[in-house]
Amino acid sequence: MKKVLVIEDNRDVRENIVEILELAKYTVLAAENGSIGIQIAKAELPDIIVSDIMMPGVDGYSVLETLNEDENTAGIPFVFLSAKDKREDIRKGMSLGADDYLYKPFEAYELLDAIKLRLKKSDFLQRKFSKTTQGINSFFKSASEYLGMELLSKNRKLQEFSSRGEIFQEGDAAHNLYFIEEGSVKTHRVTESGKEMVTGMHGKGDFFGQLSLLNKSGTYLETAVALEKTRLLSIPKGDFTNLVYKDREVSNKFLDIISDSMAHLQEQLVDIAYSSVKQRAAKALLELHDKGFIQDSKQKGVDILREDLASMIGTAKETAIRALTEFREQGLVGVGKKRRLILLDRSKLQRIADFG
Incomplete structure (x- = not known):
C-alpha cells in the first residue's frame, strides 16, 4: 500500500483526512506540526505528503524547503492544503516545488483524486525503461496512460535494411525517429566543399534522427546508412512531437532516454577543438x-x-x-x-x- 504523510495542526481536519485516506486503503502517517512532519518524512520516506501551509512554528513552505534540501526526500510529491485562494500563495508554493494545491474546505473525492494523480505521476517518473524495443514500447504505453489519452499511435514499425542500405538522405522530409534494435548505422553530412563528414556511428540501443525532427525546415540534417544488416524501430514524428511538447515531465523523461547522442556530439566538437x-x-x-x-x-x-x-x-x-x-x-x-x-x-x- 502507498504511504501518505499528513501534516496538519488542526486536530479535527487532520483526523478527517486520515480517515478518508485509510478508507481508501492508504497507509497513513500523521503529524500535528511541521517539525514533527519533517522528522517523520525523513524516517519513513512516504510516497506522498499532504501538508497544511499556515501552521505555528515551522509552516508548510518551510517543510517543503527543508525536505527539498535532502536528496532522500527531495523527490517526494507534495500537496499543499490552504484556506487561502491567493495567486501569490500558489506561485510561492509552486516555485518551491509543490505538485498541487487543495483549498479548504474540500470534498473527499478531490483529495483522493489529487493524491492518485500525483502518485501516478511519481510512479511514471521513477520507472526505468530499458533501451530495447520492448522497453521503448513500454515507455510509450506508460506515457499514454500518464497523459490520460491515446495521444501516441501504435504505428511503430520494425524495418530491415541490408548492409550499405540508405535509411534516409540529407534534405528528405523528416518523418521518423529511429531506434536500432539490431545492427549499426552511420550518419553523415556533406560539407560545402563536397567532403563527407561523419556525424555519428550508432549501434544497438541507440537513437538517431532526433535533431532533424526538431529542425524547423522539417527535413533530415544528415544521411543515414546501414553498415550491416540492421533492424530499426521507427517512431512517427507525431509521437515524437507529442512526447516533447505535450507535457513537461513526459518531455524530460523522453529526452533523457534519447539524449545520449546529443551530448556525444557536443563532446566530439570539444575534442576536435582541444x-x-x-x-x-x-x-x-x-x-x-x-x-x-x-x-x-x-x-x-x-x-x-x-x-x-x-x-x-x-x-x-x-x-x-x-x-x-x-x-x-x-x-x-x-x-x-x-x-x-x-x-x-x-x-x-x-x-x-x-x-x-
Whole structure:
C-alpha cells in the first residue's frame, strides 16, 4: 500500500483526512506540526505528503524547503492544503516545488483524486525503461496512460535494411525517429566543399534522427546508412512531437532516454577543438569498441572505412592512417579479415585517450 504523510495542526481536519485516506486503503502517517512532519518524512520516506501551509512554528513552505534540501526526500510529491485562494500563495508554493494545491474546505473525492494523480505521476517518473524495443514500447504505453489519452499511435514499425542500405538522405522530409534494435548505422553530412563528414556511428540501443525532427525546415540534417544488416524501430514524428511538447515531465523523461547522442556530439566538437589527433583517434576507437563496431576477435565487428574513422576524428584520411599504424606498431590494435580493426590493449588505449 502507498504511504501518505499528513501534516496538519488542526486536530479535527487532520483526523478527517486520515480517515478518508485509510478508507481508501492508504497507509497513513500523521503529524500535528511541521517539525514533527519533517522528522517523520525523513524516517519513513512516504510516497506522498499532504501538508497544511499556515501552521505555528515551522509552516508548510518551510517543510517543503527543508525536505527539498535532502536528496532522500527531495523527490517526494507534495500537496499543499490552504484556506487561502491567493495567486501569490500558489506561485510561492509552486516555485518551491509543490505538485498541487487543495483549498479548504474540500470534498473527499478531490483529495483522493489529487493524491492518485500525483502518485501516478511519481510512479511514471521513477520507472526505468530499458533501451530495447520492448522497453521503448513500454515507455510509450506508460506515457499514454500518464497523459490520460491515446495521444501516441501504435504505428511503430520494425524495418530491415541490408548492409550499405540508405535509411534516409540529407534534405528528405523528416518523418521518423529511429531506434536500432539490431545492427549499426552511420550518419553523415556533406560539407560545402563536397567532403563527407561523419556525424555519428550508432549501434544497438541507440537513437538517431532526433535533431532533424526538431529542425524547423522539417527535413533530415544528415544521411543515414546501414553498415550491416540492421533492424530499426521507427517512431512517427507525431509521437515524437507529442512526447516533447505535450507535457513537461513526459518531455524530460523522453529526452533523457534519447539524449545520449546529443551530448556525444557536443563532446566530439570539444575534442576536435582541444585534443590531439592521437587522443581523438584513441577515443574514436574506444567508442567504436563500446558500440560493438570493433571487437576483440577477428571473426566479429564491422568493416570501418578509414575515411569514416578520419571523419570521426576530425582529420585527414592520411593522418588517421598514420595514427592507426602507430597504434598497430605499439600492439594496441590489429587488423583482421576484410581489414576489420581488432582491439588488442584497451587499457593502454584508454590512457592515451585520457592523457595523450
